[in-house]
Amino acid sequence: MNRRQFVLSTSALAGVAGLEVLGAPLPMTSAENFFGVGTKPPRLRAGDTVGLVSPATATFQQIDVDIARESIEGLGLRVTLGPHLKDRRGYLGGDDQARAADINQFFADTSVKAVWPIRGGWGCARLLPYLDFDVIRRNAKIVVGYSDITALLNPIFARTGLITFHGPIGLGRWDAWSLDWVKRVLFDGEAVTFSNPKTSNPRNVLTQIDDRTRLITPGAAEGRLIGGNLTVLTAIMGSPYAPSFDNAILFLEDVQEDLYRIDRMLTTLKLAGALAKIKGFVFGGCSQCGPGTGYGSLTIEEILADHIAPLKVPAWQGAMIGHDQSQWTVPVGLRVKIDADARTITMTESAVSD
Numbered sequence: 001m002n003r004r005q006f007v008l009s010t011s012a013l014a015g016v017a018g019l020e021v022l023g024a025p026l027p028m029t030s031a032e033n034f035f036g037v038g039t040k041p042p043r044l045r046a047g048d049t050v051g052l053v054s055p056a057t058a059t060f061q062q063i064d065v066d067i068a069r070e071s072i073e074g075l076g077l078r079v080t081l082g083p084h085l086k087d088r089r090g091y092l093g094g095d096d097q098a099r100a101a102d103i104n105q106f107f108a109d110t111s112v113k114a115v116w117p118i119r120g121g122w123g124c125a126r127l128l129p130y131l132d133f134d135v136i137r138r139n140a141k142i143v144v145g146y147s148d149i150t151a152l153l154n155p156i157f158a159r160t161g162l163i164t165f166h167g168p169i170g171l172g173r174w175d176a177w178s179l180d181w182v183k184r185v186l187f188d189g190e191a192v193t194f195s196n197p198k199t200s201n202p203r204n205v206l207t208q209i210d211d212r213t214r215l216i217t218p219g220a221a222e223g224r225l226i227g228g229n230l231t232v233l234t235a236i237m238g239s240p241y242a243p244s245f246d247n248a249i250l251f252l253e254d255v256q257e258d259l260y261r262i263d264r265m266l267t268t269l270k271l272a273g274a275l276a277k278i279k280g281f282v283f284g285g286c287s288q289c290g291p292g293t294g295y296g297s298l299t300i301e302e303i304l305a306d307h308i309a310p311l312k313v314p315a316w317q318g319a320m321i322g323h324d325q326s327q328w329t330v331p332v333g334l335r336v337k338i339d340a341d342a343r344t345i346t347m348t349e350s351a352v353s354d
Contacts, residue, residue, distance in 0.1 A: 038224075038333045039161045041114075041140045043189045043352035046076035048113040051106030052170055053082040054093035056148040057121025059171075062086075068118045068170030075182070080112065092123045099123070100130035103152075107132070107139045114186075118170035120147030125232070127152070128241050133159045142186060142352070145169045147255070147323065150228030155241035157226070157333035163351050166228050166251075166321065167329030177326040185329045189350040194328045196320055196343065211325075213318035213343040216281070216304055221314045222348070223279040225336045227251040234265040237272055245277040249338050249345070251330065253284035253322035258292035259300060266307040280338040281308050281315035282345060285322025314340035 044050075050072055052065075059065060065086065069079045082102030087094025106112045128151070137160040143152060144165040153164040165186065168178055177197060184190045201209040226243045227233060230252045236242050254262060269275050283304060291297030298306075300317075308315050316338075320328050331351035338345055 038157070038163045038335075039137075039140050040163055040351060040353040041142045043350075043354065044075075044077065044114060044142060044186050047078065049078040049080055049111055050114045050116050051082060051102070051109070051112045052079050052085060052116055052118055053099070053102045053106065054085045054087070054118050055099050055103065055127055055152060056093060056117065056123035057091055057119055058088040058093040059086060059118055060088070064171055065118070071172075071174050072116060072170060074174070075179075075187075077114075080106075082106070085118065091121070092126075096123075096126045097130050100127040103127070104130075104132045104135055107136050107141065110139070112141065114142035114144065116143075116170055117145040117149050117152070120145065120149050120169060120229075122148055124148050124151035125236055125241075128155055128236075128239075131156075136160050136162060140353075144182075144186070144329065146172075146253075146321075146327070147229050148232055150232040151236055151241075153228060153332045154226055154233065154243040155236065158241060158243040161333070163331050163333040165329050165351070166332055167327065173324075173326065175326050178329075181327070181329045185331065185347075185351060189352045189354070191347040191349050191351075193344050193346040194320070194330065196318065197326075211318070211320065213316055214301070215340055215343070216283075216308055216315035216317060217312060218341050219314035220337060220339045220341075221249065221280040222335060222337045223247045223249045225249045225251065225330060225334055225345070226332055227282075228253070228332070230254045230262065230265050231257060234268050237268065237274070245274040248278050249280040249282065249336055250275075250278045251282040251284065251319065251321055251345075253286065254289060255285075255287045255323035257286070257289050259289055259297050259303060260292060262286065262289060262300065263298060263303045263306070266303065270307055275307065275311060278311070278313060280313050280340070281311070282319045282321070282338060283308075283315075283317035284319040284327075285325050287322060287324040314338050316340045316343050318343070319345070
């Protein structure tokens with residue numbers, strides 16, 4: 001079973017039913033209205049303790065746990081493992097309530113300064129009815145990850161106002177470039193301007209080949225940054241956990257999706273009225289996204305031209321956000337400025353507190 005099958009097996013209806021069991025309140029309709037600048041988690045410092053959790057796909061081998069732990073320790077942090085980190089239920093990292101319990105426990109534990117998923121895959125949306133958003137709201141701390149972790153980052157911000165971070169997972173790509181963004185955003189608390197690396201390629205010293213960007217619509221705008229993996233974000237649309245798209249800067253990426261599915265999911269966001277509400281748009285990578293067997297295909301450029309260009313908001317593609325590439329650590333819920341002509345995203349302030 002591939003990643004797409006994992007994601008598409010979800011149902012937002014399960015989350016709604018779970019709310020009734022827990023008696024959880026309906027979410028706030030707009031985090032911007034209720035939370036002003038958003039709640040900033042304390043910055044990370046050398047010696048802080050991080051809780052490593054497995055909220056999605058199971059981690060089958062001890063060596064993967066060792067790699068994730070040692071990578072985070074390499075940041076100068078201490079790592080404590082979630083009690084259910086090595087559980088397994090089919091392809092999931094254990095029972096839904098147990099996986100959620102690890103997150104709730106680490107948020108309640110004042111000695112833990114960040115909650116760091118070891119991997120994505122599929123499963124985070126199943127946890128949402130069992131997360132204690134009151135505990136999360138009262139104990140602001142860093143949550144970071146990407147891919148399926150999109151279904152934690154956006155709902156946590158939507159329900160609590162806590163700024164979360166789209167960046168490397170425990171088993172992520174810890175190359176020097178990605179590591180630098182983690183340090184600048186989460187440790188140093190810089191209000192950075194995100195831009196792609198300026199590099200040539202031995203095959204062509206005259207122009208940039210790798211990590212290229214492309215303008216969709218010129219201009220600049222400011223708004224709250226939301227988004228992540230397109231498939232995962234679309235899967236929670238219509239649920240009480242979806243973020244508000246009002247005046248947002250939307251960023252998206254995906255992996256292993258045939259292009260007609262990218263088209264279909266952007267159509268879903270359009271028909272739901274989400275795209276009409278945004279102030280700006282950034283598309284990252286779409287690794288291993290092809291036309292599909294037996295299909296003629298639109299290109300990703302044509303798909304974005306169909307869905308994004310008519311919005312007439314500043315938009316560009318090729319950002320360092322996605323799978324199989326170096327990546328930024330971007331704050332979900334923070335106000336940012338987008339400059340499509342310069343292909344940059346600029347934080348208006350630090351995303352962490354002292």
